[in-house]
Amino acid sequence: MTTSQPTNEMAEALRLALLRADPKLSRFDPLPRIISHDEFSNGHCGWSQLVGNYEDDLDTMLPGYAQHTGTMLSTLSHWDSGSHGGMGSSYALKVATRPRKGAQNVAIKRHTFRHRGRIRFEVYFTFKPEASELKLSETDVRSVGFLFDLQAGDHDKGGERVMPHLRFLNALDGEHVQKWQFKRQTTAFKPVGSGDKTLSHYHLAPEGWEDLPGGEQRLCYNEISTKVNWTYLRFDFDLETMKALDFQCNDRRFDMTAFESIRIPAMKNLWCMLNFCLFAETDTDKRAFLYVDSACISGDF
Template sequence: MNAADGFEPLSQILLDDDFDRGLQGWTLLTGNYEGSLDTILPEQRDFRPPMLSNLTMWDTGTAGSLHGSYAMKLATRARRDSIAVALKRLTFRRAQPIRVEGWVTSKPEATSMTLSDRDVRSFGIFLDLQDDEHRVMPHLRFLNADGDGPPRHQWQYKASPRRAQTISSETRTHFHLGNDQWTDVPDGRQDLCYNELATKQNWHYLRVDFDLATMRYLEFQCNDRVWSGASLEPLTMPAWPNLRGMLNVGFWVDANTDSRSFLYVDSVMLSTGVIG
């Protein structure tokens, strides 16, 4: 089975990344700096990079990915609030609808023989876009748990950016993956399959449709649930220097406890064209 068989792309495919072929340009999101690494924001200095994994577990052995042997793995440190993030950088040719699809699964590190179902705080997907007037950053996350309370299982979006900080006349920076300023997606609670052990994983289908012409959400889907994007707002700010035409795609995961949290991405497809 080819990874593309699990997707429903629009008419033109821009990316078809199956991580059996390597990382294919997916890389660490490094905080902006100039002159010295000390200018990286403190929250961004320890972002963890993506790696390849064949999903080896201590009790079940090597499972491989959904469509083959390897997945892209994001792994936080064993520290609450630690973040791991992966980014693919490209630009767009036409301001029209785009569709991002992926098969993902999120798990805690199996360091104890417990369910550990609240160790992962959240995982999510984001875009980083810029046209002539605005930098626009759609962010969606699945909030699994937050603090010591019960599981949340809630989809959220982020519409309010933190104030950007200026490093120089040409370089700015801001932290946009923090556990703040999130808004619940209406009717956005969803119980995802979390199998009985921390060493078992079930893959989930994720899709985001976004219009580059209007810079608005169109729709997003996880498994059998579909939400309209009409009420969702992306992060929006005035255009930054040197970024016109940017079309970046990213995934991240963050830890709710002092245990490592993982996000595995089997494959990603980015396509563009007319929807409907």
Template sequence: MTQEIEALRQELRLADPAMSRFDPLRRIISHDDFSRGHCGWSQLVGNYEGSLDTMLPGYAQHTSAMLSTLPHWDAGSHGGVDSSYALKIATRPKPGAQNVAIKRLTMRKRCPIRFEAYVTFKPEATELRLGDNDVRSWGFLFDLQGGDRDADARRVMPHLRFLNAENGKTLRKWQYKSGQTEFTSIGNENKTLSHYHLSPQGWADLAGGDQLFCYNEIATKVNWHYICFDFDLGTMRPLRFACNDREMDVSGFESIEIAAMPNLWNMLNFAFFVETDAAKRAFLYIDSVCISGDF
């Protein structure tokens, strides 16, 4: 009977055009189609105390994600995979500027989860040139912490980025970030800490992570790319990472790990980020996201 139910579940999913492009685990945690709105993705606001001026500079540069039709000057709007809208994350027009969108959840069970999305990236089309090295990087991260009764609860932050170019040099490779980041006390009451974990330091190359993308011939054309990252909330270890037709080796992958923090129990956060390498805005567009779990 269990096999029959699972087969029916798969048939129902494959019959749904919005879901059949994904390969979710047994239970859907969220399915975000940005033709329906922001779906809980918001600006990553840094910690502050007493004044917004106490926010670390890395966070102070962030702005809100927007719903976008992917407009461009030469042919109107590009639109999403199968609707008019996608979520747009845009940097400021300064080399090294970053921006982040985050979705904040909590976990029900320490189980394997799967994070799938269709994304594309481009610089702002302010010049009649391709600009394929104008986006420095884009990627995603999880921000996780175990429950208040877990014996080994800790905060774990897996990061993956595609380093496209740096200082105009073509790189085209996947990287991860491990170790710990420096915390700064915010304000004067010793109640608030902050750390900017997307700083340039500490990134390492993912084994076999060199990859070339379809990056169309002019600055206003885009093609959508598929990403899938499996992570085990029980062991706090990655299980699998795939992008388009490539599956990467995650055996050497490490995450940022720090001691559990007193008000973040059961945290299950997801974020996308983008960084520019030029004096123009870089855009990361997300058409849709499916987060699922094996529970």
């Protein structure tokens, strides 16, 4: 029999036809298995607050984590124009920093994986500072970005914990930088509490970001601080080789040859971890907001 190839081609054509006829999924390019498809008119969809590790006392939590707050379901309500809304519903996920220069906030979705292969992370996002001034404020948001927190399975040889990070450095100290950066170093692990079971490291510390070669990109930043436009982002990563495969933001695809992830020895309790984080960081004493209209996480299995 030699029918497997035509059958596969037909199955793939049928899959794509079904995807493209579905108004909710047609804007994405998911791999064959959709792990999650989040539209925030359906709720928070598991995007929760990244809480830091602690033991005995919350005071042991590292300051980077202590500043985090919960995600919100937002209609992007603005004082001058009312609710902006999302692409397919009134709601988007909102990640808001505190109003202090350098403040960050992180949303996390925690899964595990069942197959070490290609995964794809797609989101439609936008960002703005709090509209507390009648100014364009285009350099008030320092960065928005995402990271994965991954670890090999318990029977995998040489398993590591791997954390690919990418951020869009919008501005730094008032300069409108607009480029993608990655990170291969984290801060030292610190024991927290009185026992030896709990460690913590703040991998989103300001140090250690490196420019993605060719990663300069000017995104759409509309003309007052209450107008937003949704931006498409896609990141492909191979859980087998633990390497980035592809990265696209709107019409640009970036060469990921030089991209590296944070790599640390496997931890004793995080096997098959598949976590996704989204974060925002402010460059002024003003809140920065990351909004996500929708997200689709898929895998090739």
